[in-house]
Every structure is written in structure tokens, then in C-alpha cells.
Amino acid sequence: MGLITVVFGLVVVFALPDNVHTCWFLNEDEKLYILENVVRVNQTGTKNTKFKKEQVCELIKDKYTWLFVLITLCSQIVTGAIGTFGVTITLTFGFNNYQSALLQMPIGALVVIIIFITTQLVAKFGNHTLFMASMFFPSIIGAIVLIISPSKVGNLLALYLLYSGSSSITLIYAWIGANTAGSSKKFLRSSMVMISFSIACIIGPQLFQAYSAPAYHPAKIVILITQCLSIPITLFIGIYGSYRY
Missing domain, CATH: 1.20.1250.20 (MFS general substrate transporter like domains)
Incomplete structure (x- = not known):
């Protein structure tokens, strides 16, 4: 079970986008639409690595x-x-x-x-x-x-x-x-x-x-x-x- 968890973790690291900008299954128009919604409507912002x-x-x-x-x-x-x-x-x-x-x-x-x-x-x-x-x-x-x-x-x-x-x-x-x-x-x-x-x-x-x-x-x-x-x-x-x- 531990091995399955580790393998799934690796799949997530390489396959799951961590933000809108790197989301491979969205085209540019879809990315812009989501960013507009996130920033202006939800006000939750985008990923920022600065602490x-x-x-x-x-x-x-x-x-x-x-x-x-x-x-x-x-x-x-x-x-x-x-x-x-x-x-x-x-x-x-x-x-x-x-x-x-x-x-x-x-x-x-x-x-x-x-x-x-x-x-x-x-x-x-x-x-x-x-x-x-x-x-x-x-x-x-x-x-x-x-x-x-x-x-x-x-x-x-x-x-x-x-x-x-x-x-x-x-x-x-x-x-x-x-x-x-x-x-x-x-x-x-x-x-x-x-x-x-x-x-x-x-x-x-x-x-x-x-x-x-x-x-x-x-x-x-x-x-x-x-x-x-x-x-x-x-x-x-x-x-x-x-x-x-």
C-alpha cells in the first residue's frame, strides 16, 4: 500500500498542474478566463512563491x-x-x-x-x-x-x-x-x-x-x-x- 502511495505521488507531481499558467489541458483563452475569475471575482490570487x-x-x-x-x-x-x-x-x-x-x-x-x-x-x-x-x-x-x-x-x-x-x-x-x-x-x-x-x-x-x-x-x-x-x-x-x- 505504501508503494502504491509513492507511485501515485510521483504521478501527481508530473501530471497534475500546480497553477493555471502550467495547466496543460487548457488553451490560452481558457487560462485567461480562469485568471480573470480568480483574480477579479474570487480574489484568491494566483500562485506566488514569495513568502x-x-x-x-x-x-x-x-x-x-x-x-x-x-x-x-x-x-x-x-x-x-x-x-x-x-x-x-x-x-x-x-x-x-x-x-x-x-x-x-x-x-x-x-x-x-x-x-x-x-x-x-x-x-x-x-x-x-x-x-x-x-x-x-x-x-x-x-x-x-x-x-x-x-x-x-x-x-x-x-x-x-x-x-x-x-x-x-x-x-x-x-x-x-x-x-x-x-x-x-x-x-x-x-x-x-x-x-x-x-x-x-x-x-x-x-x-x-x-x-x-x-x-x-x-x-x-x-x-x-x-x-x-x-x-x-x-x-x-x-x-x-x-x-x-
């Missing part, structure tokens, strides 16, 4: 930055939890080791489907805030079922539902790219969110302590609470971004 200190100060003072950090931490604790303990959780449902390993296989396809559907809905209808907030409802239902259900099939389906909230990180990254002006500020804000994502993935596994095995109710309750909190935080970011100016 600007004033943008760092602006980034730190901008409450929007810390809201992105907060939503990433809150929404992605579930990623660290189910990413590390997915097989262990499945074992507690009554499946054996072999079955638990096999039952992780559909997750990749499920995540691709969730991300594809949500990104296409955002692209078509444009309401990023509501569509992202809606991703946490399946996770909330899944967390509740995991806490109360004795059925191993029901628990398994509930575990799969948690990946809806986990997949929200895709829309968080897209949100930052569409709402951050200045290359230095965008780079640093993205880095802070990536660090927050990593911290969340460290916190998640720590929820599963030996004393709470095999039910791991404290971990499931924390997942439920953080997914519930992600909805008002997401809505607040959307409202704040719309009316702050």
Missing part, C-alpha cells in the same frame, strides 16, 4: 483559521478511532479475525462513493456548508447504534456509517482552498489543518483503553459527541464566512 510575513500575522489573527482547526479536530477524531481500531471494533461484534479483516475491504469503495457524491453535490448546487453538515448525520446515527445495538450486522453497518463524517476532511480542504486569499496564507492554513488532522488521528486511538473493552463505550460516546458538535461548528463557519464582511 510574505504580513500574511502570517493576518492568518494568526483571523478567527476563520482557528475555526478550521477546530472543525478538523472535532470531526476527524472518528478517523483516528475507526482507522486504527476498525478491525478490533468489528471483532467485538462477534466476527472472527478472518471475517473482521475481510469486512474492512468495502470501506475503501464506500469512502470513494461518499466523497464523489458530496463533492458533486457541492459542485452542482454550491451550498458547501449544508452538504458538509449533512455528512455528520449518518455518523451520529452510526455512533448511536454502536452504543445501543446488540446486533452484529447492525453494528457493522453502523461502523460503515461513521465513514461519512470521517470523509468530511475532503470538503474541509476544499473549503480552505476556495476561501483563502494569498499563497503564503493558504499554504500555512492548509498546513495547520493537516497538523490538526494528524492530532485528531492521534487522539482517536487513545479513546480505546483496555479497561473499557470489549464494548469500548467511552470511545463510542466521545465519537458521538464530537460528530454532534461538528454540525453547529460547520454551520457557524458557513454563516460567519457569509456575513463577516
